[in-house]
Amino acid sequence: MSFARPLLTASVIALTASVAHAxxxxxxxxxxxxxxxxxxxxxxxxxxxxxxxxxxxxxxxxxxxxxxxxxxxxxxxxxxxxxxxxxxxxxxxxxxxxxxxxxxxxxxxxxxxxxxxxxxxxxxxxxxxxxxxxxxxxxxxxGFRQLTNNARAIETVGDIEGLKIRLQPNETHLATFRALGANPVAMDVKELYSALEQGVIDGQENPFAIINVAGYAEVQKYVSNTGHFFDxxxxxxxxxxxxxxxxxxxxxxxxxxxxxxxxxxxxxxxxDAAGLAILEEKGMTYTPVSPALAAELRAKTAGVAADTKARLDPELVQLLDTETAKSGM
CATH class of the missing domain: 3.40.190.170 (Bacterial extracellular solute-binding protein, family 7)
Incomplete structure (x- = not known):
């Protein structure tokens, strides 16, 4: 038995029976x-x-x-x-x-x-x-993940090179930042704040809302709207x-x-919409990603998606390609 797929059905029939046990x-x-x-x-x-x-x-x-x-x-x-x-x-x-x-x-x-x-x-x-x-x-x-760090504003791909960036334990995510020349480190979120505070790592990436509520503005200087993954x-x-x-x-x-x-x-x-303004109010320096930088980021990481698809179930990859084509992507 399985749960109904969320948000795919208009409603669930109202229940009148009592739960069999607490x-x-x-x-x-x-x-x-x-x-x-x-x-x-x-x-x-x-x-x-x-x-x-x-x-x-x-x-x-x-x-x-x-x-x-x-x-x-x-x-x-x-x-x-x-x-x-x-x-x-x-x-x-x-x-x-x-x-x-x-x-x-x-x-x-x-x-x-x-x-x-x-x-x-x-x-x-x-x-x-x-x-x-x-x-x-x-x-x-x-949400869309954005890059923060303590070393410098991100204006070129070269500014990412050499940065020690914390990422989630996802091989595709790690490979993406290797392709950009960074030194990605897989780390559980419970260790992240102290690692930033102590300078063990240079930066991290998270949606604006997470950066805000987790207090990373207290231990990070620069933020950019890289939007490199939707999570x-x-x-x-x-x-x-x-x-x-x-x-x-x-x-x-x-x-x-x-x-x-x-x-x-x-x-x-x-x-998410309110998050960036709050981060700036808290003292972070915001550097927007230019169209030229966005294009270069995509070009540098283009091979990562192909490598990931090559090691996954071909039927799943075909299904994804079919569904994304329907969405006009």
Missing amino acids: EKIRVAGNFATEHSSSLAMVKFEEELERLSGGEIEVDIFPAQQLGGAAENVQAVKVGAIELMWVGTAYLTRTVPELEIIGLPFQFPDRETAFEIVDGPVGAALDEKMAEAGMTSLGYMEL FISVVGNKKWADGLDDDTRAMVSEAMNTAIAYQRELAAEQ
């Missing part, structure tokens, strides 16, 4: 409490407790309360916690096929990105996650737990999560 769902995340995804999980909690008449209790643990992102992935895999929301890149070492939605300069806008993950490509990736013992409940927005947040459950839910409970969990994801996507867009 459920308690623990949900872990590494995002700050004020981030849109954490606020969305509070929405999920409220909706599920409302739908179940209080018979399903949800405990939310944001801001790394139950460990970092990598630890949360392992906890869900073994069933120590039921659910998590995590940057999709943290799942790529367990499900490498997820790299297919993390290619450099892949999506022109957030609408196109969600067309892909809400459609056949997302469904195929859900099957891959199920094979790894996890159940996908949908995708929230992490997702996966909502993932332990498959054994999910498969053990009765039909009524599964339907309520799905409806509540659909509501939470729709809420998060709207709020994420708002937070």
Whole structure:
């Protein structure tokens, strides 16, 4: 059994049956409490407790309360916690096929990105996650990732060369920055602030909203709108737990999560739009990426997407190409 694909159905039939027995769902995340995804999980909690008449209790643990992102992935895999929301890149070492939605300069806008993950490509990736013992409940927005550093403003590709940049543990992401001449370092987010503060690394890359709520403006000087990846947040459950839910409970969990994801996507867009101005107010120096630099960044990383596709399931690659063609990309 599986959960309904989020946002693909108009509604879930109203439930009148009681939950067979009280459920308690623990949900872990590494995002700050004020981030849109954490606020969305509070929405999920409220909706599920409302739908179940209080018979399903949800405990939310944001801001790394139950460990970092990598630890949360392992906890869900073994069933120590039921659910998590995590940057999709943290799942790529367990499900490498997820790299297919993390290619450099892949999506022109957030609408196109969600067309892909809400459609056949997302469904195929859900099957891959199920094979790894996890159940996908949908995708929230992490957003376009932007580069910050403490060394210099980014005005040319040469300005990126030699920078020690923290990235998520995603092979495609790491290869992208190697192609740009940087020295990328895979690092869990729980270690990032102190590494920046102590000068262990020069910079990092995250959406404007994350840079803001995580306080990186306190330990970074320069920011640019490189937009090199569009990133997702996966909502993932332990498959054994999910498969053990009765039909009524599964339907309520799905409806509540659909509501939470729709809420998060709207709020994420708002937070992202406001994020850059806040970073400038906090003292960061903003250097916009020129059209010439954007073209050069794309040219330097063009081979990375081809290399990633070459090592993934050819049927999945063909499906992605078919769906992106439909989107006019």
